[in-house]
Amino acid sequence: MSTGEGRRSRKKCLAYAAAFVVFQTAIILLFVLIVMKVRSPKVRFNAIAVESFSSNINNSTSINTRLLAQVTIKNTNFGDFKYENSTLSILYNGVHVGKAVVPRGRVGARKTKKFDISMGLSGISDDSLRNDMNSGVLTLSSRGKVSGKVHLIKVIKRNKSGEMKCDWNINLATRQVEDFKCN
Known part of the structure; x- marks a missing residue:
C-alpha cells in the first residue's frame, strides 16, 4: 500500500466522521426544537346549555340561572400536563356572577380532555x-x-397555564346560547 492510498483512505474516514457528526447534530437540533418545546395548553368551553332559568322583574330585577358547559383542555406537548384545581368565572358587565370549579387532573401527551x-x-x-x-x-x-406542569421525558418539568376568554349571549325567549365565541 502506497502512502497516497493511505492518505486518501484517512481523508475518506475523516469525511465520513464529519458527515456523521453533522447528521447527529441536525437530529438533536430538530429534537430540541420540535419535541422539547413546551407550549401552553388550550382551555375552552365547547358548548353551553341553559339547564334552568328564572327571573324576577318586580322591584329589583334579578336572574337565577343554571348552565351546563363542556370544557376542553387540549395538550399539544409531547409530555403530560398535570394541572391543579382551577376556577372559571362567569361575568355579567364585568361583575362576577358565577363560577365553575375545574378539579385537578391530567391530560396525556398530545391529547384533549373533555368534561362537563x-x-x-x-x-x-x-x-x-x-x-x-x-x-x-x-x-x-x-x-x-x-395552571400546572408539563412533564417531558419524566425529567423535565415546565410550569405552563392555559387561559380562556369566552363571550356569549343567552336568548331569553328560547333559553338558548347564541353568538358563542372563545379566544
Missing part, C-alpha cells in the same frame, strides 16, 4: 339588566386560567 361542569349564576341584579331582559338577550362572558 355545572355553573350557577345567581344574584344578577344590575341597572342594565332590566334593559337586557326587555331586549330579550343577556350577554355574559367567562374568564379562567388552568
Whole structure:
C-alpha cells in the first residue's frame, strides 16, 4: 500500500466522521426544537346549555340561572400536563356572577380532555339588566386560567397555564346560547 492510498483512505474516514457528526447534530437540533418545546395548553368551553332559568322583574330585577358547559383542555406537548384545581368565572358587565370549579387532573401527551361542569349564576341584579331582559338577550362572558406542569421525558418539568376568554349571549325567549365565541 502506497502512502497516497493511505492518505486518501484517512481523508475518506475523516469525511465520513464529519458527515456523521453533522447528521447527529441536525437530529438533536430538530429534537430540541420540535419535541422539547413546551407550549401552553388550550382551555375552552365547547358548548353551553341553559339547564334552568328564572327571573324576577318586580322591584329589583334579578336572574337565577343554571348552565351546563363542556370544557376542553387540549395538550399539544409531547409530555403530560398535570394541572391543579382551577376556577372559571362567569361575568355579567364585568361583575362576577358565577363560577365553575375545574378539579385537578391530567391530560396525556398530545391529547384533549373533555368534561362537563355545572355553573350557577345567581344574584344578577344590575341597572342594565332590566334593559337586557326587555331586549330579550343577556350577554355574559367567562374568564379562567388552568395552571400546572408539563412533564417531558419524566425529567423535565415546565410550569405552563392555559387561559380562556369566552363571550356569549343567552336568548331569553328560547333559553338558548347564541353568538358563542372563545379566544
